[in-house]
Amino acid sequence: MALESIESSSRSAFRELGFTDDVLDFGEKTLAELKDRFAEIDAVAEINQARVLHAMQNAKVSEACLLGTTGYGYGDIGRETLEHVYAELFHTEDALVRPQITCGTHALALALMSNLRPGDELLSPVGKPYDTLEEVIGIRPSMGSLAEYGVTYRQVDLKPDGSFDTEGIRQAVNERTKLITIQRSKGYQTRPTLSCERIGELIRMIREVKSDVIVMVDNCYGEFVQTIEPSDVGADLVVGSLIKNPGGGLAPIGGYLAGKKTCIENAARRLTSPGLGKEVGASLSALPAFYQGLFLAPTVTASALKGAIFAANLYERLGFSCYPSASEPRFDIIQAVTLKTPECLCAFCEGIQSAAPVDAHVRPEPWDMPGYDAPVIMAAGAFVSGSSIELSADGPMKPPYNVYFQGGLTWPHAKIGILKTVQTLRDRGLIDRFRV
Numbered sequence: 001m002a003l004e005s006i007e008s009s010s011r012s013a014f015r016e017l018g019f020t021d022d023v024l025d026f027g028e029k030t031l032a033e034l035k036d037r038f039a040e041i042d043a044v045a046e047i048n049q050a051r052v053l054h055a056m057q058n059a060k061v062s063e064a065c066l067l068g069t070t071g072y073g074y075g076d077i078g079r080e081t082l083e084h085v086y087a088e089l090f091h092t093e094d095a096l097v098r099p100q101i102t103c104g105t106h107a108l109a110l111a112l113m114s115n116l117r118p119g120d121e122l123l124s125p126v127g128k129p130y131d132t133l134e135e136v137i138g139i140r141p142s143m144g145s146l147a148e149y150g151v152t153y154r155q156v157d158l159k160p161d162g163s164f165d166t167e168g169i170r171q172a173v174n175e176r177t178k179l180i181t182i183q184r185s186k187g188y189q190t191r192p193t194l195s196c197e198r199i200g201e202l203i204r205m206i207r208e209v210k211s212d213v214i215v216m217v218d219n220c221y222g223e224f225v226q227t228i229e230p231s232d233v234g235a236d237l238v239v240g241s242l243i244k245n246p247g248g249g250l251a252p253i254g255g256y257l258a259g260k261k262t263c264i265e266n267a268a269r270r271l272t273s274p275g276l277g278k279e280v281g282a283s284l285s286a287l288p289a290f291y292q293g294l295f296l297a298p299t300v301t302a303s304a305l306k307g308a309i310f311a312a313n314l315y316e317r318l319g320f321s322c323y324p325s326a327s328e329p330r331f332d333i334i335q336a337v338t339l340k341t342p343e344c345l346c347a348f349c350e351g352i353q354s355a356a357p358v359d360a361h362v363r364p365e366p367w368d369m370p371g372y373d374a375p376v377i378m379a380a381g382a383f384v385s386g387s388s389i390e391l392s393a394d395g396p397m398k399p400p401y402n403v404y405f406q407g408g409l410t411w412p413h414a415k416i417g418i419l420k421t422v423q424t425l426r427d428r429g430l431i432d433r434f435r436v
């Protein structure tokens with residue numbers, strides 16, 4: 001088909017989704033300037049595809065690995081091989097990759113609760129950790145928290161310019177400091193996301209003060225954004241969720257830990273039981289999705305990354321502030337946009353929802369959520385419930401009306417979703433001109 005004819009079919013396919021020409025032109029003009037950045041992302045995906053393939057081949061993945069086990073799951077070759085694949089990929093001694101790990105928070109809680117003992121201290125040298133960890137640690141009092149078990153917590157914030165508070169960290173490390181937790185992604189804060197290189201610097205600095213401390217990295221949303229992982233720059237333990245980047249959109253549940261043998265053994269014994277450790281845990285029918293999802297994860301992450309960059313470029317042109325900005329380098333897949341009014345925040349989320357493959361016909365509404373001090377509006381029409389590697393957005397209904405947007409299993413879908421947000425704002429008269 002000639003290019004012109006593709007362009008006109010694309011126009012009519014997009015019009016059927018409710019797009020108008022001014023929005024589509026705005027999108028195409030913005031995209032034309034992103035060619036070089038997208039080429040870089042494709043190059044990273046290619047390297048990561050090779051890494052995944054190499055790990056699968058080194059671990060000798062075979063057809064038998066795709067069959068699951070039931071009951072105790074003794075001698076589950078598929079489970080054992082998958083854990084070998086993750087260890088190869090992260091260049092670690094061992095890994096724990098299980099459907100019994102219910103989510104990212106569970107994976108992180110498992111890592112912390114199994115590697116800390118009463119009397120130990122946990123330190124976060126990069127500010128407040130992800131919201132859901134507050135109750136795990138006991139920053140907010142909670143039944144079963146680390147605090148209840150006599151594990152204390154210290155935190156050193158990043159400096160206002162985003163740099164490490166080297167002096168503060170040196171002072172905070174003491175004889176009880178057993179584990180350092182570093183969150184790679186900014187999560188829902190406005191601090192910068194850390195590159196693996198910066199994580200490496202921080203780890204070197206910490207090891208100068210205390211060489212035998214365990215360094216754990218919360219790797220959520222960071223996997224495959226670069227061509228190395230935190231375990232390549234000195235982390236002892238790397239932890240994440242399979243319904244984010246490394247599950248490639250196919251994993252229906254699960255979490256992973258990759259790291260030092262003793263750290264993984266501690267976690268396995270906590271997940272199952274002392275004496276049983278990694279030896280039990282039936283994989284049921286989860287393995288094909290875990291393997292295939294990991295295989296797709298480099299290109300799925302690349303799609304989500306392109307979507308985030310496209311969104312920042314569109315919204316900056318529309319006069320909104322974006323974090324990271326349109327031109328900044330990226331180390332995770334989250335895009336925050338300051339939408340300034342409740343109307344714009346709702347329109348954005350409704351736009352994302354209307355572009356979903358599932359539940360596109362429902363309208364998201366702001367709602368009170370446990371742990372939040374304002375109603376939250378969420379858009380998600382995902383194949384896997386709550387999956388945020390799929391196109392999704394949410395934001396608290398309070399000034400400055402930030403939306404946090406992430407995911408997109410394919411680049412065309414991420415593109416359609418973001419353009420839908422612009423279309424919705426435009427249709428409601430919330431934006432008046434397109435600055436291209």
Ligand SMILES: *Cc1c(COP(=O)(O)O)cnc(C)c1O
Nearest residue numbers: 103104105130185187218220241
């Ligand atoms: C998503 C996320 C978590 C928690 O994962 P859940 O699967 O939502 O429990 C923890 N840390 C960061 C940085 C995350 O992005």
